[in-house]
Amino acid sequence: MRPIRRDHAAKTSYDAIVIGAGFSGLYQLHSLRDRLGLSAVVLEAADGVGGTWYWNRYPGARCDSESYTYSYSFSPELEQEWEWSERYPEQPEILRYLNHVADRFDLRRDIRFGTRVVSAAYDQAANRWLVTTQDGAVLTAKFLITAVGCLSSANVPDIPGLADFTGTWIHTGNWPHEGVDFAGKRVGLIGTGSTGIQAAPVIAAAAAQLTVFQRTANYSVPARNAPMSREEWRGIKANYAEHRRTMRSTPNGHGFTIADRSVFDVTPGERAAIYEAAWEKGGLQFRAAFRDLLVDKAANDTAAEFIKAKIREIVKDPATAAMLADIDHPYAAKRPPIDTDYFETFNRGNVTLVDVRAAPIARITAAGVRTEDAEYPLDIIVFATGFDAMTGPLLAMDIRGRDGASLREAWRGGPWSYLGLGVPGFPNLFTITGPGSPSVLCNMPVAIEQHVDWISACIAHMRATGLETVEATPEAADRWGEQVNAAAAATLLPQASSSWYLGANVPGKPRVFMPYAGGMARYRTICEEVAAEGYRGMALGR
Ligand code: N01
Secondary structure: OOOOOOOOOOOOEEEEEEEOOOHHHHHHHHHHHHHOOOOEEEEOOOOOOOOHHHHOOOOOOEOOOOHHHOOOOOOHHHHHHOOOOEOOOEHHHHHHHHHHHHHHOOOHHHEEOOOOEEEEEEEOOOOEEEEEEOOOOEEEEEEEEEOOOOOOOEOOOOOOOHHHOOOEEEEHHHOOOOOOOOOOOEEEEEOOOHHHHHHHHHHHHHOOEEEEEEOOOOOOEEOOOOEOOHHHHHHHHHOHHHHHHHHHHOOOOOOOOOOOOOHHHOOHHHHHHHHHHHHHHOOHHHHHOOOOOOOOHHHHHHHHHHHHHHHHHHOOOHHHHHHHHOOOOOOOOOOOOEEOOHHHHOOOOOEEEEEOOOOOEEEEOOOEEEEOOOEEEOOEEEEOOOEOOOOHHHHOOEEEOHHHOEHHHHOOOOOOOEOOOEOOOOOOEEEOOOEOEOHHHOOHHHHHHHHHHHHHHHHHHHHHHOOOEEEEOHHHHHHHHHHHHHHHHOOOHHHOOOOHHHOOOOOOOOOOOOOOOOOHHHHHHHHHHHHHOOOOOEEEEO
């Protein structure tokens, strides 16, 4: 029997409001509505589902998790019916997958598209969240769940003169749906993070000229993307349960485990052979070649040197190679990109690398980009300049908790959260993959499903026991903050001083290491213990 269609235009009161219809919001809606029987609505700014994969349509956009691991695990039927075409899924295919999920679980009828949330305020007397959308509508719910993603607030740097540019400029995170025609164009690409590294080879192949403006040189390992065969899929599908167990048991939620050996357990010759094999295999797995790469600088140096030597070997022009290999941070201390022919791209006759650390961009002119020592005429500028990560998407909304206190104010010194899930002073607000959780340090679907399951179980518990409010206590958030800091300090991650993990890419943003670096498996156990101990660290009210 088909469910009765709800008239969203008339309905304004729900048990739960979810913000965002990406990976998180879709599963959260399914969990609340179809498992717990709650009335729930998803408010989504875009005209379709997909979140990050709806917006990031830039050329070369592809996931760096292996496709069989970049999917939901909650439905064995879904698992069996979907096959990815490549080792790493491309953006259009991921968007197809998420649309398939939305249809398969009949989710669209409870999603309001084209609906941007501007504010949310907790009404203490009524124990309701009042959520206001850009068009002025007000919806209310007992529970408010943010599913806004970690990397959804595009960061366009405030470079003087951008308004004067007579060509076209685009941020990769807001890519036009109709695409961009690079044929015959002089293109400038600003940024060499994961996005710039994915986009550069594809733009170079289409454009007349590509100028890459590099401020911080970056490591990258070949993805070794390839089509996947029916045989491979048969094997994966037959062993999905085992794959999922592996993914849940590792620190990073991927389908591989970290080798249980130190860089210094092996001879230099053996080490070189291990790195060579990992380079040939490709992908993020490179960082799992030894267990101490992310915790011991001397160990990390060996991986860093290996990759730098590869860059010098691949890139023919020695000056360009030197610029690309002049990397100032430990390997994987910034999110490590993987690529398809990134370094090879600099061997093309139509590609130029410009060092904007040596001579920074002074301004954008009507004709292009002017650095402190040269002018680069351009038709198109592509900003691959990243995001106001993790806190940005939450603080883009005016969220107010008890007594009208604002989240922006509460987080003035950096995110203050318990488990990255709940914020003191903001009852019945849950933040999926919020700051303080493993999130971006984990294969995202694994982190997302763990959060959605935990939140859904918490709400089910409240309903079963007649609880009305759940709220992180300040003491628990303080203690968790100490654990987040300690986990980061035990690794080399904070050593990348320009990293978005630290908020360092956004002027004025507090420098706080935001994700929990203690590992997804450990985090999962902590969350399970918290729940088993009656939601330790959370105040529960009737
Ligand atoms: O952004 P970034 P991204 N002048 O912040 C430079 C995920 N992702 O979009 O390092 C000149 O990493 C900046 O330079 P610097 C993934 O988690 C995943 O590439 O600040 N340059 C840097 O080079 C990733 O980490 C996939 O000195 C400026 C670049 O812009 C995250 O998204 C694919 C500048 C920004 O790099 C973000 O990646 C793509 C300026 N004023 C992304 N401002 C997958 O494969 C900034 N830069 C899943």
